[in-house]
C-alpha cells in the first residue's frame with residue numbers, strides 16, 4: 001500500500017494540490033476504520049465510501065470500481081480530492097454521518113436550523129446529485145421564502161434562521177436549483193437591504209463572497225421603486241382613515257384614542273422612510289400603539305378601524321404583484337388565497 005505524497009490524486013475539480021505536510025485530519029470526521037479519505041482544502045475527512053455511494057449518483061459512479069493499488073492513498077486508505085471548502089463538506093457529512101449528540105436533536109420539527117448549514121447542503125447535494133437530501137433541505141428554504149402570504153408574514157417562526165444579506169445566497173440557491181418560488185421574497189429582502197452592503201455581497205463561512213448578478217441587481221432597484229410607489233398609495237389611504245371622524249363613533253375615550261391614532265399614524269408615516277416590512281398589514285399593528293399611560297385604542301375604535309379593508313388587507317395587493325414587481329415568473333403564485 002502506498003503512503004507517499006498525494007501529488008497525483010484524482011480531483012473532482014481543478015485547483016492547487018496541498019503538500020502532504022500541510023494536510024490535517026478533521027477533528028469531527030475521522031473514523032479510524034473509514035474506507036476513504038476525502039480531501040477538501042488542507043483537511044482530511046476519513047469516512048465510509050459505501051454511505052457516500054448510497055446517497056450520491058456522482059460518488060457511486062466515482063467509487064464503483066475497486067481501488068487499484070497504484071491509486072493515491074494515505075496510510076493505506078484511498079483518497080479523493082474535492083474542490084469544496086472544508087466548512088461546506090463538514091455540513092454535508094453531518095447529515096450523512098450523524099453523531100449521537102446530534103442525531104437526537106436534529107429535525108425535531110421546529111428545531112432552529114442555521115442558514116449556513118442549509119446553504120452548504122443544498123449546494124453540495126445538488127453538485128453530487130444527492131436528490132433525497134437536496135429535496136429535504138430545500139424545504140427549509142421554500143418554507144421560509146414562502147409563496148403564501150401569511151406564511152411569509154410568520155417567517156420569523158420558521159426553523160430556518162436567516163441573517164441580513166443571506167437573502168443574496170437564497171437568490172443564488174433559487175437559480176442553482178431552478179426554484180422560482182423562492183425568488184420574489186428573496187429578492188424583496190435584497191431590495192430592502194442596505195444598498196452598499198448589497199453590492200459588497202454575502203460572505204460565507206469560508207470567506208467566499210456571493211454576489212447578485214447584474215440582472216438581479218436591476219430587479220432589486222426597479223422592484224424597490226415600485227414597492228415604494230405602492231406603499232405611498234397605501235399610506236395615503238391610511239391618512240384618509242386617520243382624518244375621518246367615523247372612527248370616533250361609539251368611542252369611550254375620544255382624547256386618548258386621538259393620541260393613539262397620532263402614534264399609529266407616526267408609525268405608518270415613518271415606514272415610508274425606514275423601509276419597514278412593506279407587506280405587513282397595518283391592522284396587525286393597531287394593538288401596539290399606545291397613548292401616554294400605556295393606553296391603546298378603545299374597543300369601539302378598534303372595531304371601526306378593523307372594518308377598513310385597506311388596513312386589514314391593503315398590502316396583500318402588493319403581495320399578489322410581487323413576482324411581477326421583481327420580474328420573475330412564478331405560476332404557483334396564482335394559487336395563493
Ligand SMILES: [Zn+2]
Pocket residue numbers: 248250251252253254257297298299300301302
Ligand atoms: Zn376610541
